[in-house]
Amino acid sequence: MALLLAVKAITQENREFLAQYDISVVTPDTITDEQLPEVLISYAWDTEIGHKILANPESKLKWIQAQSAGVDYLPLKTLQERQITVTNASGLKAVPIAQTVLGYILHFARGLNVYSTRKHWEPFTDQYLMSELPVLVFGTGRIGQQIAHAVKSLGGVVFGVNTTGRPVEGFDATYAISDYQEALAKSQVVVDGLPGTKETENFFDEHFFQQFNQLFLFINIGRGTTLNQDDLLSAIDDSRVKYAALDVTTPEPLPMNHPLFERPQILLTQHTSWGEQESAGRVGGLFRLFEKNVPSFMADGTFVQNVVDLNKGY
Amino acid sequence: MALLLAVKAITQENREFLAQYDISVVTPDTITDEQLPEVLISYAWDTEIGHKILANPESKLKWIQAQSAGVDYLPLKTLQERQITVTNASGLKAVPIAQTVLGYILHFARGLNVYSTRKHWEPFTDQYLMSELPVLVFGTGRIGQQIAHAVKSLGGVVFGVNTTGRPVEGFDATYAISDYQEALAKSQVVVDGLPGTKETENFFDEHFFQQFNQLFLFINIGRGTTLNQDDLLSAIDDSRVKYAALDVTTPEPLPMNHPLFERPQILLTQHTSWGEQESAGRVGGLFRLFEKNVPSFMADGTFVQNVVDLNKGY
Structure with a gap:
């Protein structure tokens, strides 16, 4: 019997599916100290329990299913040394995030920022x-x-930027x-993804923002760390960037009276660009x-999709 | 030589096109009293000059190109009696208005109304x-x-409503x-078009709004007269309608302190849903x-598109 630690809720139907593969489920509330090293799969990641699991050299942990697309909050170096595979949730939130991005653009393009x-x-x-x-989407x-x-x-x-410039459909x-x-030079909206x-x-x-005289809208739905917020604020204040919409920031939560809250040109959606009603x-x-x-995975320890390259971190 | 009254600006290129058909151009600033009855075409409509033209029984006016899709502000009955054709601008603003409508939906759906x-x-x-x-689009x-x-x-x-229920692509x-x-009963957003x-x-x-317990969003991009605003305000106040986005209102402009301005659930775009930068x-x-x-029209007085049925008014 293999053990799965369900950090995120799973349904009875999910449990029945897992039972077919001889996987039993424990939760952070019910797991015992004896069970910690027995965990083979962590379904989503809890920093505290995760740390306890990794602290034990006898740990059987082989697979972490992250609850997010980005996995920079995981101890990637340790996981690599321990030969633990991370799969991410890439694709899961692509549709809601894209709808939020379109909402940002139309919000400013149609003047809803003024009218609201x-x-x-x-x-x-x-x-x-x-x-x-x-x-332009990075x-x-x-x-x-x-x-x-x-x-x-x-x-x-729409233009795209990736590591090598390889063509991507769409x-x-x-x-x-x-x-x-x-x-x-041809773009009015930059999306940091x-x-x-x-x-x-x-x-x-600053180096990036100095490349243009006026950008209509800068969007960050990637990671807060990819953006120098002080430099963005300068670009907003001297109108090189007219508007900004940021879903991710440094830090989160932002403290009261943070300068990002004080600029009417900046829309902050507080890391909820991926929301939907159903879930x-x-x-x-x-x-x-x-x-x-x-x-x-249960047959021979291999994966068919969403494996993170722990060297690259994504 | 036929005379065209250019109520809206036309370019030198436009004038050259018209000259090919022996059409010369006058503007509201330059037109003389003697020229008024000679106007054959009114390119866009000015209420004051239009009234003067129609007051003369000898007027040669045969064609009004309206600057809008809706033409309810024109003296339709008089135009019908005088056998004057009205063409409207239907289709001209369809893309910007649709983008505004999508902006409205995403504004509320993605929580931008809260975050702004x-x-x-x-x-x-x-x-x-x-x-x-x-x-549901009316x-x-x-x-x-x-x-x-x-x-x-x-x-x-997306569902559509028209006079007969005839199928429409899309x-x-x-x-x-x-x-x-x-x-x-199946819809969460109603668009009044x-x-x-x-x-x-x-x-x-009130009769319409009583048909549901909760509608997520009511949108009016049609005509202000199609909506009983007091009834909408009641439906907003008792949460049968959660949000509303109105581009058209009665009256326009709305006076200061009008109740529509006072509800945070209502977004008013002040008849600019059709805006774009280029024009x-x-x-x-x-x-x-x-x-x-x-x-x-210059060959035999006929039209190929956008003719308004003066009986129906659209």
Whole structure:
């Protein structure tokens, strides 16, 4: 009998599925100290229990199913040394995040940012169509592809940036991260969808913002660490960046009176860009993604999808 | 030489096009009293000059190109008696209006209404995907069709209502205006895109709002007269309608302290849902639409598109 630690809730139906593979379920509330080293699979990650598990050299842990697309909060180096596989939730939240990004763009393009607080009659006509705001997305994975699909559906133009500039379906053109300037010059909206790695830390800094005179909208749905917030604030304050919409910030939560709260040009969605109604538990689709790897893992320890490269961190 | 009164600005290129058909251009600033009865075509409508033209029984006026999709502000009965043709701008603003409607839906669905004024950390997770908010559009003309396209592109469900219930491409199903209740019961968003006629006056009233316990969002991009605003306010106040987004209101402009300004659940865009950047004159594409009818009109007085049925008023 293999042991799965369910950090996130799983249903009775899920348990029956696991039972077919001789997997039994424990939860953070019920797990005993004796069971800790027996855990083979961690379904989602709890930092405290996870630390206890990894502290034991006899631990049987072989697989962590992360509850998120980014996994920079996991002890990646230790996991690599211990030969523990991490699968992420990439793709799970691509549709809701893309809808939030489209909502951000339309919010500012259609003037809803002005109208949402206007309490007197004063028509605001400095509006844009999607086709008038070319979008440059840093990151062409599943979230980037969903954003591209949404933008194209409404007649917009969308460029993508990835490591090598390899073409990705749905983008009008793609560029290498070392060579994105041509695309930036043509764009009015920049979407930061970069993973949180050493290479991407502070990628969007003063140097980046100095490359244009005016950008309509800067969006961060990647990782807070990829953006130098002070540099963004400077760019907002001298109008090089007209508006910003940030789902991720450093730190989270942001303290009261943080300068990001004080700028009317900045919309903060407090790490909820991935929300949807159906998944009341906020991870509704996670098991559907997880279960695809169960048969091969239990048969021979292999995975069919969503494996994280622990060297790259994504 | 035929005379065209250009109420809206036309370019030198437009004038050269018209010259090919022996049409010369006057503007409201330069027109003389002697020229008034000579005007054959009014390109857009100015109420004051239009009244003077129609007051003269010798007027040669035969064609009014309206600057809008709805033409309820024109003296339709008089125009009919005088056998003057009205062409409207239907289709011209369908794309920007559909993008505004999508912006409204995502604004409330993604919680941007909450976040746009939140100045402290308090994540809001009562969010929806487009697929979780079926949309019912009253009016399946070009604006309705663009809305349907936008909703479907993002994985949503969209029903349409027209006079007879005839099928229209792009809608999942269409219903007759006498028989829309089945669709309403399945919908979370209602879009009022009805033209302003005697039949549609106060269509959305207490009787309409009593048909459901909770509607997520009511949108009006049709005509202010189609909605009983007091009844909507009651429905908002007792939560039968959670949110509303109104582009058109009665009256316009709304006076200070009007109750519609006082409800945080109501977003008012002050008749600018059709805005775009390119058309600095706000009617950028009107001539492109107008010019298609010029050859046939000058040849034999016929029209190829956008003719208003003066009996129906649209």
